[in-house]
Each structure stands twice: as C-alpha cells, then as structure tokens.
Amino acid sequence: MKIDKFKVEDWFNKYEKDALYDLADTCVDSLSLEELLSITGDRQKNLDEVFNRKLNYGDIHGSRRLKQAIASMYQHQNSENITITHGTIGANHLVMLTLIEPDDKVVSIIPTYQQHYSIPKSFGGHVNILYLKEENNWLPDLEELERLVGTDTKIICMNNPNNPTGAVIPEEMLNKIVDIAKKSNAYILCDEVYRGLNHEGNPFTISVADIYDKGISTGSTSKVFSLAGLRLGWIAANEDIITQINNQREYNTISVGILDDFFASLAIENKDKIIKRNIEKIKIGKKILTDWASKEPKVHLVIPQGGTTAFIRYYAPLSSVELCKKLQEETGVMILPGETMEYDKYLRIGYGNNFEQLKTALEIFSQWLSKF
Numbered sequence: 474m475k476i477d478k479f480k481v482e483d484w485f486n487k488y489e490k491d492a493l494y495d496l497a498d499t500c501v502d503s504l505s506l507e508e509l510l511s512i513t514g515d516r517q518k519n520l521d522e523v524f525n526r527k528l529n530y531g532d533i534h535g536s537r538r539l540k541q542a543i544a545s546m547y548q549h550q551n552s553e554n555i556t557i558t559h560g561t562i563g564a565n566h567l568v569m570l571t572l573i574e575p576d577d578k579v580v581s582i583i584p585t586y587q588q589h590y591s592i593p594k595s596f597g598g599h600v601n602i603l604y605l606k607e608e609n610n611w612l613p614d615l616e617e618l619e620r621l622v623g624t625d626t627k628i629i630c631m632n633n634p635n636n637p638t639g640a641v642i643p644e645e646m647l648n649k650i651v652d653i654a655k656k657s658n659a660y661i662l663c664d665e666v667y668r669g670l671n672h673e674g675n676p677f678t679i680s681v682a683d684i685y686d687k688g689i690s691t692g693s694t695s696k697v698f699s700l701a702g703l704r705l706g707w708i709a710a711n712e713d714i715i716t717q718i719n720n721q722r723e724y725n726t727i728s729v730g731i732l733d734d735f736f737a738s739l740a741i742e743n744k745d746k747i748i749k750r751n752i753e754k755i756k757i758g759k760k761i762l763t764d765w766a767s768k769e770p771k772v773h774l775v776i777p778q779g780g781t782t783a784f785i786r787y788y789a790p791l792s793s794v795e796l797c798k799k800l801q802e803e804t805g806v807m808i809l810p811g812e813t814m815e816y817d818k819y820l821r822i823g824y825g826n827n828f829e830q831l832k833t834a835l836e837i838f839s840q841w842l843s844k845f
C-alpha cells in the first residue's frame with residue numbers, strides 16, 4: 474500500500490545525527506533504568522523481579538498490572554477497555570487499521586503527527602483538513618469543524634495537547650467537539666501522547682475517552698514518563714472498540730516486550746513523582762524559550778500550555794526547509810521546519826532537554842537570523 478513520506482521522521486533521519494544543538498527533540502530528558510529505579514525506590518527488589526522473569530510472551534494484551542496503572546490516569550476507564558501497543562505510533566496505526574475503510578470520510582486537525590492524515594489517505598479515505606491558526610491560539614475553529622464534519626464522517630483525528638503548538642484544548646471546547654462528532658456518530662481518535670504534561674494546574678487534560686462513548690485515546694510512556702525507549706503505548710476506548718482493535722492487533726503484535734511492560738508499570742505507578750520532575754524541567758526550558766522569544770523581533774511565539782514543543786513564526790525571506798538546512802549547515806543548530814508539518818514560515822522547537830544547549834542554541838539562532 475502506497476503512503477506519503479513521513480516528513481518529520483525523514484527530517485530526523487537526515488539531520489539528527491549531525492546536529493551539534495538538537496532543538497527538534499520532543500522528549501523530556503529521557504530516564505536511564507538507574508534513574509527510573511532510583512525514582513521508584515525498591516531498586517534491588519525490582520531488579521530481582523525482572524531478572525527472574527521467564528522471557529515468554531507475557532500477557533498477550535498487556536499485563537493486568539500495567540492496564541490498571543494506565544486506567545488510573547483516566548476518570549472512567551478500567552483494564553478491560555485498554556490494550557497495549559508499540560508506542561503511540563502503533564496505537565494510532567492500529568486504531569486506523571481497525572476503523573478506516575476505502576471511501577470513508579475523515580476529518581484531521583493539523584498541524585499534528587503526520588499519521589493522522591497520511592494513514593487515512595493511504596487506506597483510501599477522503600481526508601478533510603482543518604488547519605489550526607495562530608490567531609486562534611492554535612485552537613480549532615468550531616464553526617469550521619462543524620462545516621467539515623458531514624453526516625457521513627467516520628472519524629475525526631486529532632491530537633491534544635498538541636504537537637507542535639503546545640495548545641491544550643479546554644474541557645468546554647472538547648465537549649463541543651464531542652457534540653459535533655455525535656451529530657454524525659463519528660469516532661474521535663485523540664492522540665494524547667502529551668497528556669500528563671499540562672504546565673499549570675492538573676497535568677492531565679480531560680481525555681476524549683472519558684467523555685465520549687466513541688472517543689478513543691492513545692498514549693505512551695515516551696513523553697510523559699521520559700521512557701521513549703520502552704516503546705510502550707496504549708489505546709483506551711469502550712470495550713466493543715477495543716475488541717475490534719484487538720482482533721486486528723492479533724495479526725501484528727502478539728504481545729509487547731514483557732520487560733517494557735514491567736518497567737512501564739513501575740513508571741506509571743509512580744506517575745506523580747515522574748510527572749513532577751518533568752513539569753519542573755519543562756518549565757525551565759519554557760522560560761528560556763519565552764524569554765528569548767520576547768526579545769527576538771524576528772519571531773513570534775504563542776506560548777505553549779502543555780507538552781514539550783512550541784510552534785514559532787519567523788520573519789525571514791526563506792522557506793522553513795531552506796532556513797533549517799542553512800541554519801544547521803552553518804551553525805550546527807537543528808530545528809524542525811514547519812513545512813514537515815505542512816506549515817511554511819513556522820518552526821518547531823522542543824524545549825524539554827539540555828537547557829544549557831537550548832540557551833546557547835537560541836543565542837546562535839538569533840545571531841544567525843540577524844543577517845536577514
């Protein structure tokens with residue numbers, strides 16, 4: 474089956490290894506196993522447990538322990554309506570594989586992870602795009618959404634908190650999106666990989682799975698728990714949807730790695746400690762970024778409210794691809810061009826990592842920008 478090139482991943486493959494300053498990363502300072510075990514405590518007990526595990530397939534749809542830990546991050550989910558996947562990328566793919574058929578009408582809200590529009594298209598779906606706008610603080614225009622979602626729309630694909638903009642959809646607005654979906658009985662796939670990283674107040678934004686029977690939430694340990702290397706994700710949705718998804722899943726997963734399942738359980742059971750650590754870190758990076766943006770006349774930033782990325786407008790006579798190529802060639806600073814997310818004149822900056830590097834790289838970027 475033909476599918477468009479995944480532009481963000483392609484950019485990473487080409488440029489990340491040579492970057493001196495990586496401002497494209499979306500994780501929060503990833504944890505080593507040693508760091509994880511020191512946060513969770515009971516180091517030796519946990520190591521003994523993992524070393525003595527038989528390396529069989531484990532629980533096919535994920536261990537009960539893991540699913541219970543995941544359910545604890547939702548208001549109305551339990552282990553029966555969760556299934557475990559290979560990251561959020563595997564979760565999104567499985568949902569679409571299960572629900573989208575040729576000629577289905579799909580509405581995708583962008584900018585977002587490219588899976589949400591390129592996979593439906595590759596399955597023969599008709600994809601209508603809602604483009605988020607900076608002047609709306611990167612929140613969806615509900616009138617426009619209502620116009621795009623026809624009576625025959627099968628699924629709305631979205632992402633909240635949003636990568637790249639860092640916008641968080643308020644509860645009231647999410648309820649209105651659900652009302653729009655209900656009118657056409659459409660599913661909502663909400664990629665919630667950054668859920669748990671709201672910068673202020675409750676770190677957990679409301680989940681679409683908790684407020685809509687046809688709402689499907691996907692997530693993982695990658696961003697919120699700084700454990701992308703576990704490749705551990707999940708889907709939360711009503712039991713009927715999960716049963717359909719599991720039927721597809723039998724053909725491409727069997728089970729995830731039992732070591733991943735074990736360490737993910739441990740991390741999520743200690744979610745308060747890890748999330749506190751991560752939000753403290755994000756706030757350091759966010760302050761560096763916002764201080765810089767407030768003094769740099771050639772950029773404009775809508776301040777992100779959640780997640781680890783910001784989407785910055787720049788004022789220079791170059792496309793975002795040209796800018797990022799030249800910038801990296803001449804200075805070693807890697808930034809992601811907005812064009813990889815279908816938006817020219819914007820750049821995505823990740824600010825959850827290497828704060829000294831972030832500060833220096835932004836200064837270098839400013840100096841470089843000053844020649845335009």
Ligand SMILES: Cc1ncc(COP(=O)(O)O)c(C=O)c1O
Nearest residue numbers: 499560561562586636666693695
């Ligand atoms: C919005 C979004 N969805 C999914 C993914 C994939 O994440 P995972 O590591 O959980 O597969 C990413 C990774 O950057 C992302 O930003």
